[in-house]
Amino acid sequence: MTWIVGKLDALSAYPRWFVVPCLILAGLGILWFLAKVLKWSLWILVAVVMIGMGVLLILGWMG
Numbered sequence: 001m002t003w004i005v006g007k008l009d010a011l012s013a014y015p016r017w018f019v020v021p022c023l024i025l026a027g028l029g030i031l032w033f034l035a036k037v038l039k040w041s042l043w044i045l046v047a048v049v050m051i052g053m054g055v056l057l058i059l060g061w062m063g
Helices: 002-011 016-062
Strands: none
16 A cells, blocks of 8 residues: 555645545546456357357258
8 A cells, every 4th residue: 555655645746636646547548448348358259159059050061
């Protein structure tokens, strides 16, 4: 917990009205990035499942 206090001490030189919006924007940026990673992970999962089902269908058809 002391490392958080140490990091926030470096921000104490800036006005609070500047620090709070910057932290909010940084948080929103991180959330946006995580949402993009989740979206691409779901697309990859769907593609792998579809390819796997196609392979199983072909293997079942070939006997």
